[in-house]
Amino acid sequence: MSFWFWHGLKKGVRSTHYPREFESAAGVSPGRPVATEFDSAAEAVVAAANCPADAIVARGSAAEVKLERCIYCQHCHYGNSHLLEWHSDYEWTMAVPGRGKYQPLPTAYHRSLHVIVVDAGDCGACLHEVKQLNNPLYNMHRLGIFLTATPRAADVLLVVGPVSENMRVPLLKTYEAMPAPKRILAVGACAINGGVFGRTFMSAGGVASVLPVDLLVPGDPPPPLAILHGLLAVTGRKSPVLQAASSEGNS
Amino acid sequence: MIDPWIGGALALFFILCACGVVLTAATRGVYPLRALLVFSSACSVLMMFASAAALASGHSFAIDLWSLEGWGRFSIRLDMLSAIFLFAAGLVYLPASLFVRNLVEVRFRGRYPMRRYGVLHFALMASVVLILVANDAPLFLISWECMSVLCYFLVNYEQSARTDIRAGYIMLVMSEAGFLAALVAFLILGRGTPDWSFSSLAGMAQHLSGSAVWGVFLLGFLGFGVKAGLVPVNFWLPRSYTAAPAVFVPVFAGVTLNLGFYGILRLDAQLMSNHSVGTGLFALVTGSITALVGILYATTENDLKKMLAHSSIENAGIIVAAVGASLVFHASGHAVAAAIALTAALYHMVNHSVYKTLLFQGVGEVEAATGTREMDRLGGLARLLPGLSVVFLVGCLSISAIPPFNGFVSEWLTLQCLLRSAVLLSSAVKVLFALCGACLALTAALAVTCFVKVYAMSFLGIRRGDWRHGPGQAGRTQFPLAYLAVACLLLGILPTYVIPVLNRAVEPLAGASAAASLVPPFFSATPENQQLPPAFVDDFHNLGAQTGRHVLPGRGLVVLVRGSEKNPVVFAMSTSYSFVALAIFLLVTWFVATRGSRQRSVTRHELWAGGIPRLLPEMTYTATGFSNPVRVVFQAIFRPNIVEDSRETVAVHFRTAILRRRDETHFVDRLLFHPVGEAVGWLARLLAGMHHGRLNAYVAYTLAFLLIILVLFRLS
Numbered sequence: 001m002s003f004w005f006w007h008g009l010k011k012g013v014r015s016t017h018y019p020r021e022f023e024s025a026a027g028v029s030p031g032r033p034v035a036t037e038f039d040s041a042a043e044a045v046v047a048a049a050n051c052p053a054d055a056i057v058a059r060g061s062a063a064e065v066k067l068e069r070c071i072y073c074q075h076c077h078y079g080n081s082h083l084l085e086w087h088s089d090y091e092w093t094m095a096v097p098g099r100g101k102y103q104p105l106p107t108a109y110h111r112s113l114h115v116i117v118v119d120a121g122d123c124g125a126c127l128h129e130v131k132q133l134n135n136p137l138y139n140m141h142r143l144g145i146f147l148t149a150t151p152r153a154a155d156v157l158l159v160v161g162p163v164s165e166n167m168r169v170p171l172l173k174t175y176e177a178m179p180a181p182k183r184i185l186a187v188g189a190c191a192i193n194g195g196v197f198g199r200t201f202m203s204a205g206g207v208a209s210v211l212p213v214d215l216l217v218p219g220d221p222p223p224p225l226a227i228l229h230g231l232l233a234v235t236g237r238k239s240p241v242l243q244a245a246s247s248e249g250n251s
Numbered sequence: 252m253i254d255p256w257i258g259g260a261l262a263l264f265f266i267l268c269a270c271g272v273v274l275t276a277a278t279r280g281v282y283p284l285r286a287l288l289v290f291s292s293a294c295s296v297l298m299m300f301a302s303a304a305a306l307a308s309g310h311s312f313a314i315d316l317w318s319l320e321g322w323g324r325f326s327i328r329l330d331m332l333s334a335i336f337l338f339a340a341g342l343v344y345l346p347a348s349l350f351v352r353n354l355v356e357v358r359f360r361g362r363y364p365m366r367r368y369g370v371l372h373f374a375l376m377a378s379v380v381l382i383l384v385a386n387d388a389p390l391f392l393i394s395w396e397c398m399s400v401l402c403y404f405l406v407n408y409e410q411s412a413r414t415d416i417r418a419g420y421i422m423l424v425m426s427e428a429g430f431l432a433a434l435v436a437f438l439i440l441g442r443g444t445p446d447w448s449f450s451s452l453a454g455m456a457q458h459l460s461g462s463a464v465w466g467v468f469l470l471g472f473l474g475f476g477v478k479a480g481l482v483p484v485n486f487w488l489p490r491s492y493t494a495a496p497a498v499f500v501p502v503f504a505g506v507t508l509n510l511g512f513y514g515i516l517r518l519d520a521q522l523m524s525n526h527s528v529g530t531g532l533f534a535l536v537t538g539s540i541t542a543l544v545g546i547l548y549a550t551t552e553n554d555l556k557k558m559l560a561h562s563s564i565e566n567a568g569i570i571v572a573a574v575g576a577s578l579v580f581h582a583s584g585h586a587v588a589a590a591i592a593l594t595a596a597l598y599h600m601v602n603h604s605v606y607k608t609l610l611f612q613g614v615g616e617v618e619a620a621t622g623t624r625e626m627d628r629l630g631g632l633a634r635l636l637p638g639l640s641v642v643f644l645v646g647c648l649s650i651s652a653i654p655p656f657n658g659f660v661s662e663w664l665t666l667q668c669l670l671r672s673a674v675l676l677s678s679a680v681k682v683l684f685a686l687c688g689a690c691l692a693l694t695a696a697l698a699v700t701c702f703v704k705v706y707a708m709s710f711l712g713i714r715r716g717d718w719r720h721g722p723g724q725a726g727r728t729q730f731p732l733a734y735l736a737v738a739c740l741l742l743g744i745l746p747t748y749v750i751p752v753l754n755r756a757v758e759p760l761a762g763a764s765a766a767a768s769l770v771p772p773f774f775s776a777t778p779e780n781q782q783l784p785p786a787f788v789d790d791f792h793n794l795g796a797q798t799g800r801h802v803l804p805g806r807g808l809v810v811l812v813r814g815s816e817k818n819p820v821v822f823a824m825s826t827s828y829s830f831v832a833l834a835i836f837l838l839v840t841w842f843v844a845t846r847g848s849r850q851r852s853v854t855r856h857e858l859w860a861g862g863i864p865r866l867l868p869e870m871t872y873t874a875t876g877f878s879n880p881v882r883v884v885f886q887a888i889f890r891p892n893i894v895e896d897s898r899e900t901v902a903v904h905f906r907t908a909i910l911r912r913r914d915e916t917h918f919v920d921r922l923l924f925h926p927v928g929e930a931v932g933w934l935a936r937l938l939a940g941m942h943h944g945r946l947n948a949y950v951a952y953t954l955a956f957l958l959i960i961l962v963l964f965r966l967s
Contacts, residue, residue, distance in 0.1 A: 118862075150859065151859060152859060169862070169864050170861075170862030170863065170864075171862075173857075173859075173862045174862050176856055176857075177856055177859045177862075179854075
């Protein structure tokens with residue numbers, strides 16, 4: 001005789017209260033580097049040179065961050081010198097530059113959003129984080145967000161991975177098979193601009209090169225709450241907080 | 252008054268048959284086929300006319316033919332039971348005759364002599380009618396033997412494969428064994444009879460002892476059961492149906508199968524009216540097992556023709572189960588319940604003839620158009636043969652007992668009869684009835700699975716095989732198929748007009764009228780009618796049971812059985828009204844969907860197939876895959892013998908392909924015939940020890956045998 005039901009009741013609600021309350025438990029987010037003011041312009045250049053992904057740009061004595069390029073190597077966080085400040089939040093969904101203001105889905109989708117996830121050559125990290133949304137802690141169903149296996153029932157196309165050549169046609173077919181209105185959410189640095197894979201003969205270098213992306217969730221991989229923020233931003237219940245640099249995301 | 256008409260029609264029928272034989276045999280070129288078409292259609296119309304006249308007048312037609320020394324007097328008699336079977340045969344023979352042209356032109360032209368086929372066709376037709384109208388045992392048995400032999404010739408007509416010839420032999424052997432069993436049954440029944448007419452045989456049956464009744468019943472049941480396709484004597488059926496030419500199979504399934512039921516009803520229900528509960532239960536249990544085994548093998552079979560053959564076995568099981576239920580009710584004194592069960596059996600028999608003929612003809616067309624019968628290789632036929640796909644769908648819906656088509660009415664009645672076992676006294680019998688009812692319910696459910704598979708895998712989806720296809724090969728005349736599809740629908744939506752006709756045959760057998768209790772006269776209800784009190788009529792009037800009373804003839808459109816005060820309605824249904832309701836509902840839905848809403852926008856995209864670049868036929872759901880759950884669930888019955896045949900490997904442990912062969916021995920063969928065969932072989936090997944070839948020893952055997960005989964005679 002197992003008392004799992006009773007144990008469950010005794011433990012009470014363990015799910016996060018995000019977005020009603022800010023979730024501050026340890027480890028929910030790796031944080032993100034933010035623009036930091038250095039003593040001199042030379043130090044800012046060194047800080048920018050420390051970044052292998054060209055995510056840090058020196059402007060005067062300040063080092064600015066292009067989060068969509070960040071691969072979370074954390075050189076600027078745990079390195080020896082010229083470290084950047086880190087924010088420990090997770091609401092960093094970005095609108096795509098050059099596409100105007102993001103038009104959220106109608107209010108009917110606020111509490112009923114069906115998501116199809118396409119693994120377009122992902123290494124597994126982003127997919128793993130997406131999977132966490134189903135677990136009791138994040139529990140996206142409480143927000144009316146559901147995963148679906150068929151594009152015919154989907155409203156959001158959530159893409160992870162840099163769009164490998166083998167997944168390009170299936171991705172296009174999935175998008176075509178979705179009924180309007182539909183939105184595309186690119187999750188992870190690879191889906192935004194190819195990430196560590198970049199643009200090669202086998203990698204399209206981001207979703208934006210094959211489909212019109214609506215919102216970006218940077219991170220490599222982004223934590224579950226960041227993805228959840230992205231999904232809420234798709235419906236318009238949250239708004240994208242950052243703006244990507246105009247040279248990125250719309251190539 | 253009606254006698255000359257019936258007699259004239261029958262005489263004309265035999266004359267036309269003779270003309271048909273002569274003309275097809277004597278002419279050449281296109282004329283044998285034309286003679287076949289014209290004379291065969293005329294003959295089937297005459298069959299329907301004679302039987303319809305007899306049924307409409309309610310008057311049996313009887314005539315003595317001639318006397319033969321030692322054989323007694325030959326006489327023919329078209330009574331109501333014969334008339335029902337004759338009508339069903341005519342109903343099926345008409346499209347089957349017309350259908351000959353569709354296929355003969357494709358398959359037989361230049362390959363086989365049409366003349367021989369025509370001769371066999373007309374001879375079979377005449378012998379079938381003779382069986383049905385024979386009024387004495389010799390004529391009946393002689394025609395039966397003719398029919399068996401002619402069937403053998405027709406099955407072996409094409410001889411396209413070696414297995415076909417073997418199938419023909421197996422069929423011939425089984426038919427002869429069945430014939431002998433029936434012959435012995437008649438001989439036991441007629442011991443010491445003055446003449447061999449059915450009426451005097453029925454008189455003799457009254458004096459039979461209990462064990463003789465059992466003996467005659469079993470011999471007749473198994474003997475005729477061979478043609479009807481009952482377990483355990485049906486293993487010839489799927490083989491020979493597959494071997495038989497496509498033009499003959501509809502006749503095979505629609506006409507000669509029924510002769511088995513005719514024999515069982517004639518001998519075991521009519522002649523032996525003093526049967527016990529036990530014999531009825533035997534028929535019921537055999538029927539239920541037959542039905543279940545038949546549909547199990549039908550569901551897992553991928554060859555269209557073989558699948559339909561197994562499905563024929565299933566339907567035969569349902570019919571015989573209903574006959575068995577009727578015998579049990581009759582033996583325990585519930586005449587009305589017996590009448591209803593027998594009505595269900597006859598109804599199902601007619602229905603099965605109609606839709607099975609339709610389906611077999613459809614399969615014939617499919618084979619002519621594509622050159623294959625494998626469901627795994629078909630698919631997407633709806634686009635190639637749109638007309639055929641519609642009528643085939645009607646056939647599939649009918650056979651899987653979906654209202655408003657005809658299969659529903661008879662299967663529903665059969666199941667309701669089995670549920671009425673509550674009136675029986677013995678609880679053991681009730682338990683058996685419940686088990687058989689469960690068996691038949693499972694059968695009905697599997698039948699739906701089976702025919703969903705058949706239609707979906709061959710007509711829907713995408714084209715799987717690389718068929719040869721020439722224009723005009725098939726689908727030139729859809730008339731025979733459309734005719735049968737309409738018959739399916741009419742038999743389904745007008746049960747209240749069909750039941751009174753069947754009742755004419757049922758009443759003398761069961762001793763009660765089924766129509767009086769099954770079809771209450773709602774249209775002519777009067778307050779004086781004691782059987783139908785006004786309060787009851789009022790209740791049903793509010794439900795709409797009297798709708799159309801001033802327009803339509805007949806008793807009503809509701810099939811209903813009334814019970815006691817506590818439970819006023821035992822069961823009730825009306826496919827007629829539900830058909831009208833369904834039609835209105837569909838029309839309204841269509842209207843609303845197309846006209847009602849204006850803000851619809853339809854965008855069409857290509858089929859969603861999981862995002863794969865190109866959907867290959869091999870990737871789609873196959874017939875094997877669809878029926879695999881059934882195969883797995885009932886593995887205890889199928890007991891497949893799976894052998895890993897060959898494997899292709901790149902290196903020792905790197906396999907690229909494995910070919911698995913799956914061998915199945917039929918359930919009945921495995922349980923019954925193989926052990927018997929092994930036992931006989933063992934006995935023969937044992938005796939073979941005596942045959943060592945030494946002459947002296949053989950002389951010694953003879954001497955010893957002689958001595959034993961002498962001693963025995965001396966002692967006795």
